[in-house]
Amino acid sequence: MKILGIESSCDETAISVTENGRTVLSNIVASQIDEHRLYGGVVPEIASRRHAENISWVAKAALEEANCTMDDIDAIAVTYAPGLIGALLVGVSFAKGLAMSTKKPLVPVHHIAGHIASNYISHPDLEPPYLCLVASGGHSHIVEVKDYTHYHVVGRTRDDAAGECFDKVARTLGYEYPGGKFIDAAAKLGDPKAYDLPKPRVQGSEYDLSFSGLKTAVINLVHNAEQKGVPIDREGMAASFQATVAKALVDKTMLAAEHLGYKTIGLAGGVSANSGVRELLQKECDKRGFKVYMPELKYCGDNGAMISCQGYYDFLAGKRADGSLNGIATLSL
Ligand code: KG4
Ligand code: ZN
Numbered sequence: 001m002k003i004l005g006i007e008s009s010c011d012e013t014a015i016s017v018t019e020n021g022r023t024v025l026s027n028i029v030a031s032q033i034d035e036h037r038l039y040g041g042v043v044p045e046i047a048s049r050r051h052a053e054n055i056s057w058v059a060k061a062a063l064e065e066a067n068c069t070m071d072d073i074d075a076i077a078v079t080y081a082p083g084l085i086g087a088l089l090v091g092v093s094f095a096k097g098l099a100m101s102t103k104k105p106l107v108p109v110h111h112i113a114g115h116i117a118s119n120y121i122s123h124p125d126l127e128p129p130y131l132c133l134v135a136s137g138g139h140s141h142i143v144e145v146k147d148y149t150h151y152h153v154v155g156r157t158r159d160d161a162a163g164e165c166f167d168k169v170a171r172t173l174g175y176e177y178p179g180g181k182f183i184d185a186a187a188k189l190g191d192p193k194a195y196d197l198p199k200p201r202v203q204g205s206e207y208d209l210s211f212s213g214l215k216t217a218v219i220n221l222v223h224n225a226e227q228k229g230v231p232i233d234r235e236g237m238a239a240s241f242q243a244t245v246a247k248a249l250v251d252k253t254m255l256a257a258e259h260l261g262y263k264t265i266g267l268a269g270g271v272s273a274n275s276g277v278r279e280l281l282q283k284e285c286d287k288r289g290f291k292v293y294m295p296e297l298k299y300c301g302d303n304g305a306m307i308s309c310q311g312y313y314d315f316l317a318g319k320r321a322d323g324s325l326n327g328i329a330t331l332s333l
Contacts, residue, residue, distance in 0.1 A: 001019070001074045002017055002073050003021075003074065003075050003076070004016075004073045004076050005077045005114075005307035005309070005310075006055075006077065006091045006094065007078075007079045007302055008090050010042060010083055010084060010138075011032045011036055011042045012030065013050070013058050014027075014028065014029040015055075015059050016062055024305045025065070025067070027298075027304060028062045032046070032047060033178065036177065040177050044087065045086065048084070048086035048087050048090055075106070076107065077095075077311020077314065077315070078107070078109060079111045080092050080326070081110055081331035082139075082328060082329055083138075083327070088328070091327075092326065096325060100323060105320055106321045106322065107311045108319065109310050112134055112269075113151070113310045115268040115269045115306060116145060116151075117309040117310035118268050118299040119132075119266045119294070120309050121295070122293075128145045129145060129262070130262060130264035130265060130266055131144055131264070132266035133250075133253045133267050135267075136162075136163050137178065140161045140163075140269075140271075141333065148316075153332065156209065157208070157211060158208055160211040162271045163269070164211075165245065166180035167180060169183065169218045169237075169238075170182050173186075173237060180274065182238075187241075187243075187276055190234070190235030190238050191236050192243035194236025194237065195236060197214060197218065198214060200244070207252050209248060214244060214245070221237070246276040254288070257290065265281070265290050266294075267292070272300045
């Protein structure tokens with residue numbers, strides 16, 4: 001069964017064809033990041049316009065790369081929530097038009113469910129149930145993946161998402177947007193003990209996360225140093241910050257896994273590309289004899305393959321949409 005998966009929730013127009021969920025036949029990503037970088041973040045209006053310009057050729061390219069036509073496609077899956085509303089609407093409208101004109105089923109996919117599914121592509125043996133840490137630019141969740149379409153969020157960030165925090169700290173240190181990967185590269189050259197940063201703490205729910213205090217601490221340290229004319233050790237700060245975020249994410253995930261009895265752990269979302277988070281999660285899972293699954297780097301950020309893959313499982317579960325499907329900016333998993 002072949003699914004065309006469409007993703008346009010943020011700044012990537014991404015379309016893929018997968019076969020039986022886990023085999024990627026094509027995966028085209030048109031990134032707008034070079035344009036948004038000029039503004040230091042994603043400009044929603046520009047994102048929507050570029051999606052509208054790109055979506056037709058990205059779809060054609062995805063079909064071509066998969067060596068098929070719409071006649072070979074069994075269903076169309078599309079990200080409908082959450083994300084930038086104007087950006088989502090381009091993908092949703094395109095998918096509705098395509099489904100209507102080709103008389104193919106339309107499957108609505110939640111973006112976070114898509115990120116979780118990225119691990120099915122890279123790991124044919126992975127099957128629910130397991131516990132997944134999802135950390136991206138907009139979300140940081142610890143999720144019980146009960147089966148392919150049922151989830152229970154046990155922990156979430158109270159304020160900034162992990163990726164958002166990476167990007168803001170990166171900007172403060174003078175790196176371009178989105179700065180997560182620059183922090184990652186700089187951290188490899190720095191001493192993670194160079195700065196003593198506050199450990200993120202949360203009152204109440206034991207699996208919730210918080211990153212705004214850490215972000216503010218880094219910003220204040222950097223600004224104070226600038227005012228006093230003291231040079232900042234950028235690599236040391238990047239390494240200290242990354243180690244603190246990785247520890248917060250991994251500690252909470254291990255705590256949840258131990259309490260809830262999970263021995264299989266997944267990692268997903270843009271921040272799953274971070275080498276510090278990957279290494280620490282692997283180390284802590286090895287220590288406990290847990291099995292850990294992380295996506296290949298090309299499936300960590302937003303892509304169509306993860307939507308197509310999740311679309312397959314949503315299709316099997318009977319999820320369908322019609323011409324009334326709308327984009328939804330905020331929707332929990
Ligand atoms: O999942 P994603 O592509 O988009 C959202 O759904 O938000 O995640 C993007 C986020 C950005 O904040 C970006 O800086 C971060 O993922 N990111 C990283 C790395 N690569 C991407 N953060 C830390 N280390 C990386 N290597
Ligand atoms: Zn995403």
